[in-house]
Amino acid sequence: MVLPRTRLGTGDAALEMEVGVPLFHQGIFLLTMKPAKSKGAARKDTKEALKPVEDRKVGKRKAAVKVDKSSKKNAKKVKLAKDPNKPKRPPSAFFVFLEDFRKIYKQEHPNVKAVSAVGKAGGEKWKSLSNAEKAPYEAKAAKRKAEYEKVMAAYNKKQEEEDDDDED
Numbered sequence: 001m002v003l004p005r006t007r008l009g010t011g012d013a014a015l016e017m018e019v020g021v022p023l024f025h026q027g028i029f030l031l032t033m034k035p036a037k038s039k040g041a042a043r044k045d046t047k048e049a050l051k052p053v054e055d056r057k058v059g060k061r062k063a064a065v066k067v068d069k070s071s072k073k074n075a076k077k078v079k080l081a082k083d084p085n086k087p088k089r090p091p092s093a094f095f096v097f098l099e100d101f102r103k104i105y106k107q108e109h110p111n112v113k114a115v116s117a118v119g120k121a122g123g124e125k126w127k128s129l130s131n132a133e134k135a136p137y138e139a140k141a142a143k144r145k146a147e148y149e150k151v152m153a154a155y156n157k158k159q160e161e162e163d164d165d166d167e168d
Contacts, residue, residue: 087151090144097129097137098122 091099101122105112112118126134 085155087148087155090148091141093134093138093141094126096140096144097126097134100137101125 098119102118105118105121109117
């Protein structure tokens with residue numbers, strides 16, 4: 001909501017003081033006319049006078065505020081512990097294909113040790129395969145996904161039972 005300055009009464013500053021939040025944070029924006037250029041120096045002084053003492057500029061430059069980097073690092077390190085008993089997600093059709101492709105590729109290229117080279121070659125081969133050639137890998141992936149869903153359902157049921165035991 002935008003209100004012209006003239007429609008806001010003098011009580012708005014008092015309202016800001018009571019609430020503790022400036023009006024523009026409440027969705028109300030004040031429209032003011034820009035003062036003439038000759039009043040620029042006077043305007044700067046009034047802005048400085050309105051700022052708290054800590055925020056006022058001393059000299060030409062403001063001192064750089066140092067941020068504690070260790071607190072940021074500590075925040076990133078705090079993670080939820082993963083449950084080691086949770087089943088792993090099943091591989092996609094591409095990764096099922098890659099399992100077979102790695103064996104073949106290593107037989108044909110015994111000198112190549114880089115994992116990235118095998119991955120790139122596998123990706124190119126996968127793109128060149130037709131849908132009919134991809135079908136067996138997609139079927140294996142679907143079978144593994146169905147097995148995973150069964151195991152995951154059992155895992156979730158076990159977790160719920162453990163949670164119920166903890167609450168009692």
